Amino acid sequence: MSPSNRVVILGSSFAGLTAALKIRKHLDDRHEVVVLDPRARFTFIPSLIWMPFGRRDADDVTFPLAPLYDHKGVRFINEAATKIYVDAHTVATGSGQSIEYDKLLVATGPRLAFEKVPGLGPAAGHTQSVCNLEHAERARAGWQRFLQDPGPVVVGTAQGGSCFGASYEFLFNVQHRIRKAGLTALAPVTFITAEPFLGHFGLGGVGDSSKRVGAYLDHLGIEGIPNSVIKEVRAEEIELEGGRLLPFKYAMIVPPFTGVDAVRESEGLSNPMGFVPIDDLFRHPKHPDVYAAGVATAIAPPEPTQVPAGVPKTGQMSEVMAKVAAQNIVADITGAKHREMPIAELSAICVLDGGDNGIIFKADNVLAHGIYANEHEPSAHVMGGPQAHWAKLAFERYFLTSRKHGMVAF
Numbered sequence: 411m412s413p414s415n416r417v418v419i420l421g422s423s424f425a426g427l428t429a430a431l432k433i434r435k436h437l438d439d440r441h442e443v444v445v446l447d448p449r450a451r452f453t454f455i456p457s458l459i460w461m462p463f464g465r466r467d468a469d470d471v472t473f474p475l476a477p478l479y480d481h482k483g484v485r486f487i488n489e490a491a492t493k494i495y496v497d498a499h500t501v502a503t504g505s506g507q508s509i510e511y512d513k514l515l516v517a518t519g520p521r522l523a524f525e526k527v528p529g530l531g532p533a534a535g536h537t538q539s540v541c542n543l544e545h546a547e548r549a550r551a552g553w554q555r556f557l558q559d560p561g562p563v564v565v566g567t568a569q570g571g572s573c574f575g576a577s578y579e580f581l582f583n584v585q586h587r588i589r590k591a592g593l594t595a596l597a598p599v600t601f602i603t604a605e606p607f608l609g610h611f612g613l614g615g616v617g618d619s620s621k622r623v624g625a626y627l628d629h630l631g632i633e634g635i636p637n638s639v640i641k642e643v644r645a646e647e648i649e650l651e652g653g654r655l656l657p658f659k660y661a662m663i664v665p666p667f668t669g670v671d672a673v674r675e676s677e678g679l680s681n682p683m684g685f686v687p688i689d690d691l692f693r694h695p696k697h698p699d700v701y702a703a704g705v706a707t708a709i710a711p712p713e714p715t716q717v718p719a720g721v722p723k724t725g726q727m728s729e730v731m732a733k734v735a736a737q738n739i740v741a742d743i744t745g746a747k748h749r750e751m752p753i754a755e756l757s758a759i760c761v762l763d764g765g766d767n768g769i770i771f772k773a774d775n776v777l778a779h780g781i782y783a784n785e786h787e788p789s790a791h792v793m794g795g796p797q798a799h800w801a802k803l804a805f806e807r808y809f810l811t812s813r814k815h816g817m818v819a820f
């Protein structure tokens with residue numbers, strides 16, 4: 411009989427929650443599963459694009475974690491990890507707890523690095539964000555002010571950013587809402603992005619995404635500016651490198667991401683950006699008891715770009731990574747078979763909702779080029795139309811309902 415083990419998971423969102431449920435399901439009761447997260451509720455981040463327009467409230471897109479974990483036999487600690495000591499196999503928390511682990515999964519997502527661009531962000535700057543619940547609620551108050559005093563709108567992803575899908579979706583939704591409010595003539599919309607071309611997504615493009623996305627922006631009457639570098643954001647004005655000024659009454663710019671401080675500041679755990687390196691098992695190459703999944707992982711861009719642009723780790727990709735990491739943690743403990751998932755073999759399903767329309771991308775081996783080139787070829791299916799909106803609604807319903815009831819794929 412194998413000795414009892416404690417698996418500690420940092421973060422309880424797409425990656426951490428999925429992994430916790432899967433690990434709990436496959437380990438017997440001798441083994442303990444512990445989850446830490448400073449957030450008491452799971453938030454379905456993809457729906458935050460609708461919140462500024464009053465299409466969702468917090469209760470629609472969140473649920474409490476403690477009852478679910480209680481029911482499943484997972485110990486939930488509603489606190490952030492403050493430091494990870496990989497040599498000592500312990501995690502420290504803000505309240506002074508020191509938690510030992512046999513296996514650790516880092517699923518702490520991103521830190522929103524607004525400070526990298528002067529004037530960016532809702533706290534110290536002039537732009538909105540929909541990257542977390544608090545920001546989306548604030549972006550709603552800003553939208554109400556905009557409706558009283560409309561004017562130009564700027565949406566985008568800053569240099570060094572990676573979450574391009576979020577800014578495209580917000581862009582399409584903003585345009586949809588402007589049209590519905592009868593403000594099209596008063597509120598021209600501009601899209602700025604670090605991507606080398608529209609529809610690149612930090613992935614090098616997905617099928618004919620460049621053509622599709624360009625055509626959709628044309629159809630909506632939106633100017634898209636790839637290779638954008640924001641020099642500074644001032645009240646109601648963005649200055650791009652090269653001198654172009656973009657006035658705005660409302661701006662939502664997705665910031666660059668780094669890893670969270672607790673990971674970045676823990677010796678030997680991450681790269682300088684705070685992301686955790688991983689091998690084909692989603693395991694740390696130097697610390698075999700440490701795994702990572704989701705946005706917390708270090709995945710280098712397949713090819714360099716003129717303006718720094720990171721690889722997106724979408725919710726669906728984070729879920730896949732979490733399942734692989736979970737299977738391998740269980741395999742370490744039980745002696746079952748490990749599962750390899752080279753970066754080149756990641757698939758991506760990306761739904762760009764546009765309120766009543768949109769584009770769906772489904773790609774296999776999406777990173778199998780550049781530094782990840784192998785015997786596999788990227789392949790993609792792209793579909794445009796109202797089904798994109800329904801696909802996003804289905805994703806929301808599927809993810810919230812399944813996780814709320816503790817359901818996860820075998």
Ligand SMILES: Cc1cc2nc3c(=O)[nH]c(=O)nc-3n(C[C@H](O)[C@H](O)[C@H](O)COP(=O)(O)OP(=O)(O)OC[C@H]3O[C@@H](n4cnc5c(N)ncnc54)[C@H](O)[C@@H]3O)c2cc1C
Pocket residue numbers: 420421422423424425426446447448449455456457458459489490491492517518519520540541542573575576670672673703704705706723724725726727728759760761
């Ligand atoms: C506006 C928007 C729209 C999006 N739309 C889509 C979409 O349509 N489809 C899609 O697939 N993806 C979408 N994404 C991307 C998706 O939200 C992310 O890929 C996903 O949230 C990543 O999951 P994660 O678990 O890695 O990180 P996160 O979801 O960021 O979760 C990290 C968790 O770790 C916790 N944490 C942080 N620090 C600590 C610590 N020190 N100790 C313990 N816990 C900690 C956090 O509280 C959080 O709960 C969207 C993203 C945005 C911003």
